[in-house]
Amino acid sequence: EVQLLESGGRLVQPGRSLRLSCAASGFTFSSSAMTWVRQAPEKGLEWVSAITANGDTTYYGDSVKGRFTISRDNSRSTLYLQMNSLRAEDTAVYYCAKAPYGGSYHVDYWGQGALVTVSS
Amino acid sequence: SYVLTQPLSESVAPGKTAKITCGGNNIGTKSVHWYQQKPGQAPVVVIYYDSGRPSGTPERFSGSNSGNTATLTISRVEAGDEADYYCQVWDSSSDHWVFGGGTKLTVL
Numbered sequence: 001e002v003q004l005l006e007s008g009g010r011l012v013q014p015g016r017s018l019r020l021s022c023a024a025s026g027f028t029f030s031s032s033a034m035t036w037v038r039q040a041p042e043k044g045l046e047w048v049s050a051i052t053a054n055g056d057t058t059y060y061g062d063s064v065k066g067r068f069t070i071s072r073d074n075s076r077s078t079l080y081l082q083m084n085s086l087r088a089e090d091t092a093v094y095y096c097a098k099a100p101y102g103g104s105y106h107v108d109y110w111g112q113g114a115l116v117t118v119s120s
Numbered sequence: 121s122y123v124l125t126q127p128l129s130e131s132v133a134p135g136k137t138a139k140i141t142c143g144g145n146n147i148g149t150k151s152v153h154w155y156q157q158k159p160g161q162a163p164v165v166v167i168y169y170d171s172g173r174p175s176g177t178p179e180r181f182s183g184s185n186s187g188n189t190a191t192l193t194i195s196r197v198e199a200g201d202e203a204d205y206y207c208q209v210w211d212s213s214s215d216h217w218v219f220g221g222g223t224k225l226t227v228l
Contacts, residue, residue: 106151108174110163113162
């Protein structure tokens, strides 16, 4: 059974940093592209970032480029999102999600999400 | 950047057919994926690559994509289909995943 378990979400002050983790199990992590998608309260889905299966290529949404960094540790089957210079508008549930295979660009499984609240 | 446009809401009576559209410039040249999200839950893919159905998606769900519009069709709508639906594509010109704004489907 595929499982994606996000952790690290909490209340953080504007301008500070936070790192989210996503522990994956139930599939060959090193064969799947991974992505982060967020959802602000009462809003729609917003793509944040993606990373290829071997980690050599990363992609970022315009609203987070230069502030967020996606990475992965295939030996630990774990995905990360380092978030710097956080703003109030980054407040959202952050979903870790997997693509079916390395060259695919859609999600077949989602985690349950981690809530990040940016507020003073 | 590439934009996907969805109606904010659609309403349908039980047993009828719901059609949810997703508009984008030449979207017919891209692969469209659809997600269903119920309140308090993570999204679930219901259609991939325009019309493919994952194993857990009922046959009542179908998809099409042509020209500037992709469509998710739900036949014989049930109360349990009430949810938010999002379309998504990969925009190769910007290397961005793009989501539509979402459509809230209400079953009357």
